[in-house]
Amino acid sequence: MSKRLIINLGKGGVGKSVISAAMALVSARRGLRTLLVQLHAKDRISEYLETNPINENIRELQPNLFCVNIVPEAAMREYALIQVKLEVIYKVVFQNRVVKAFLNAVPALSDLVMIGKIEFHVQETLPSGEARFEVIIVDAPPTGHGLFFLSVPKVMADADQTGPIKTHALRIFELLQDPGRCAINLISLPEEMPVSEVIDASAYLEKELHIQPAMLLINRCSPIEFKPEDEETLNQMLRIDKKPRPADLVLQAFQEDISRTKQRMAHAQRLYETLALPMVSLPDLTSFRFSRAELEELAEHLEEIL
Amino acid sequence: MTMISHLRNYQVLVLVGAGGVGKTTLAAAVGLSFALRGRKVMVVTIDPARRLARALGLHQIGGHPHRIDLDELLENCRGTFDIMMLDSGQVFRSLVERAMTSEEQRQRILNNRFFQRFTEAMSGTQEHAAIEKLFELVAGDQYNMIILDTPPSRHALEFLNSPTRLLAVLDDAVLRWLIKPATSGLSMISFGSKYIAKVLSLFTGTEMLLDLTEFLTLFSDQLAGFRERAFRVQQLLQDRQTGYMIVSSPERHAMEGALMFHRALKKAGFALSCLVINRAWRVPDHPITGDLLGRQLKKGFPEVKLPDGFSSRAYNAYMHRLNVARIHHLKAQQIIAMTNLEYPAYIVPALVDEIVNLSGIYEISRFLFREQDQRDQVLL
Numbered sequence: 001m002s003k004r005l006i007i008n009l010g011k012g013g014v015g016k017s018v019i020s021a022a023m024a025l026v027s028a029r030r031g032l033r034t035l036l037v038q039l040h041a042k043d044r045i046s047e048y049l050e051t052n053p054i055n056e057n058i059r060e061l062q063p064n065l066f067c068v069n070i071v072p073e074a075a076m077r078e079y080a081l082i083q084v085k086l087e088v089i090y091k092v093v094f095q096n097r098v099v100k101a102f103l104n105a106v107p108a109l110s111d112l113v114m115i116g117k118i119e120f121h122v123q124e125t126l127p128s129g130e131a132r133f134e135v136i137i138v139d140a141p142p143t144g145h146g147l148f149f150l151s152v153p154k155v156m157a158d159a160d161q162t163g164p165i166k167t168h169a170l171r172i173f174e175l176l177q178d179p180g181r182c183a184i185n186l187i188s189l190p191e192e193m194p195v196s197e198v199i200d201a202s203a204y205l206e207k208e209l210h211i212q213p214a215m216l217l218i219n220r221c222s223p224i225e226f227k228p229e230d231e232e233t234l235n236q237m238l239r240i241d242k243k244p245r246p247a248d249l250v251l252q253a254f255q256e257d258i259s260r261t262k263q264r265m266a267h268a269q270r271l272y273e274t275l276a277l278p279m280v281s282l283p284d285l286t287s288f289r290f291s292r293a294e295l296e297e298l299a300e301h302l303e304e305i306l
Numbered sequence: 307m308t309m310i311s312h313l314r315n316y317q318v319l320v321l322v323g324a325g326g327v328g329k330t331t332l333a334a335a336v337g338l339s340f341a342l343r344g345r346k347v348m349v350v351t352i353d354p355a356r357r358l359a360r361a362l363g364l365h366q367i368g369g370h371p372h373r374i375d376l377d378e379l380l381e382n383c384r385g386t387f388d389i390m391m392l393d394s395g396q397v398f399r400s401l402v403e404r405a406m407t408s409e410e411q412r413q414r415i416l417n418n419r420f421f422q423r424f425t426e427a428m429s430g431t432q433e434h435a436a437i438e439k440l441f442e443l444v445a446g447d448q449y450n451m452i453i454l455d456t457p458p459s460r461h462a463l464e465f466l467n468s469p470t471r472l473l474a475v476l477d478d479a480v481l482r483w484l485i486k487p488a489t490s491g492l493s494m495i496s497f498g499s500k501y502i503a504k505v506l507s508l509f510t511g512t513e514m515l516l517d518l519t520e521f522l523t524l525f526s527d528q529l530a531g532f533r534e535r536a537f538r539v540q541q542l543l544q545d546r547q548t549g550y551m552i553v554s555s556p557e558r559h560a561m562e563g564a565l566m567f568h569r570a571l572k573k574a575g576f577a578l579s580c581l582v583i584n585r586a587w588r589v590p591d592h593p594i595t596g597d598l599l600g601r602q603l604k605k606g607f608p609e610v611k612l613p614d615g616f617s618s619r620a621y622n623a624y625m626h627r628l629n630v631a632r633i634h635h636l637k638a639q640q641i642i643a644m645t646n647l648e649y650p651a652y653i654v655p656a657l658v659d660e661i662v663n664l665s666g667i668y669e670i671s672r673f674l675f676r677e678q679d680q681r682d683q684v685l686l
Contacts, residue, residue, distance in 0.1 A: 013559040246592035247602035250624040256658040
């Protein structure tokens with residue numbers, strides 16, 4: 001948590017938003033001014049935190065915990081205003097139908113202005129000279145788009161064209177590459193697809209962007225407890241023809257769950273061995289409706305680890 | 307009615323849903339079911355899990371159909387089961403190559419930076435490629451059941467609009483007014499918009515404008531052809547014999563995705579065929595206490611020596627399983643109710659073991675032949 005910028009990356013559905021929100025809670029409670037960023041996402045975080053919807057305006061939800069949902073249109077306006085300085089010119093030029101059509105057709109521009117806004121908040125200072133946000137936590141888009149998002153600054157910086165975009169892109173890329181300021185965490189479940197995706201993502205980050213991921217978080221690790229000798233006992237018991245009900249149902253379920261748990265442990269193991277990064281396991285909090293209570297439980301876990 | 311009898315009137319099935327819900331496995335199981343019923347089946351998949359790919363013999367390079375031998379499951383089966391992995395790069399390149407009339411044009415478009423970034427920005431062009439491939443297969447007339455597994459889309463509409471998306475950029479009259487394809491340099495920008503272009507180039511750099519101009523110039527002659535093709539693809543997608551299966555798991559992100567697809571497909575007037583809640587945990591629900599279990603284990607298995615704490619570990623595991631199964635059941639009911647009961651809904655239980663061969667797929671297929679429409683089960 002000592003980094004300024006923390007980016008949480010992983011496959012859709014692995015729990016990136018929940019983990020990002022829990023991290024932000026921990027950070028804010030340690031007295032650090034923390035900004036939790038969603039990127040043009042369906043706002044889930046306000047529901048977990050049980051607060052009003054979060055929009056493109058930064059809002060302090062509780063002491064030290066600030067939230068924002070960055071949307072491309074608003075970010076584009078802010079970015080353009082930095083370039084052209086005058087609101088009048090912005091209105092004449094950028095609200096022109098023609099120009100809007102053009103900007104929509106320029107691929108990756110919306111991603112660049114969103115990551116540009118994040119970089120702006122990393123640099124931003126208060127009148128006192130202190131950083132406005134001491135920690136910024138980003139709930140990144142799902143892996144495929146997330147990696148594209150992170151590579152946009154490099155693509156733009158590499159392009160053999162000049163102009164303010166290139167200069168800015170280079171600055172963002174340097175920030176992402178600086179392990180002293182930025183940490184990219186990989187989030188997975190102990191399942192085949194998310195694990196494979198994280199392994200591929202890590203390779204892409206290192207080879208294409210020369211970024212070393214900081215940490216692995218394995219979400220929803222099994223709460224099933226078993227001892228190695230339980231398996232043999234179960235085998236003996238299940239071989240017996242006449243079993244009392246409902247004990248037979250329980251034994252059957254226990255055996256299946258051990259088998260499932262072992263498969264999940266093997267996936268986590270594969271991830272750990274392939275990437276050799278610091279790894280953290282988080283509990284499975286399956287519930288009918290994920291709410292503040294579950295979020296607090298997760299935050300407690302992270303509090304001990306981070 | 308079971309899922310397989312319900313779906314038998316479709317010629318094309320498109321599976322949509324969030325990532326990680328088991329669409330590919332389900333596509334394979336639906337395909338296998340129809341092949342065993344005598345249909346000529348093709349399953350087009352996008353990015354299968356490695357083990358599943360191996361189970362289906364898909365470890366070779368993509369882009370070519372692979373026939374799966376059904377002898378081990380059914381002797382003298384009249385149906386056939388082909389499966390292929392989509393190579394989106396290949397599909398898109400061939401589309402562009404067809405459109406360009408000369409080699410020089412082809413090279414120019416493939417080297418155009420705007421085109422390169424444009425294709426990247428179309429989420430790897432998988433949506434587009436998948437639909438192009440589908441169109442090709444239907445036109446080819448070799449199969450009477452084509453099942454398309456779609457990539458997990460960020461936005462449902464990206465997928466549904468993909469036939470017209472390239473067209474939209476090419477055909478944007480507004481854009482054409484800004485950049486009149488003609489000569490080189492900034493002079494191609496029409497007089498009225500010179501000031502705007504100047505400010506814009508301050509913002510993006512002039513090269514971006516030049517790249518866009520070249521891109522539009524190269525495609526300008528092809529517009530009619532693209533429009534015709536996009537129209538026909540759109541017709542296929544809206545055909546009554548093209549059915550859409552919404553696949554969800556009993557988890558929140560998947561349910562949100564399912565609901566989004568439900569709304570988008572309905573709005574677009576596509577034929578929604580069914581909802582599948584995949585990977586739901588099940589367990590026989592029987593009242594039991596820790597004490598009762600302890601007594602039964604001692605009495606019922608006198609010859610087995612129980613490790614310390616075995617009974618309570620088994621009990622906790624069962625209770626956890628029961629709890630998750632109940633939550634999954636409730637969530638399944640919830641999503642079924644949210645889709646207004648307008649089309650059948652099926653629940654496919656989670657298998658304990660990961661699928662490593664054809665028998666695993668067959669095991670799921672057996673559920674598809676057996677599980678009944680769940681709409682009656684929803685409490686209103």
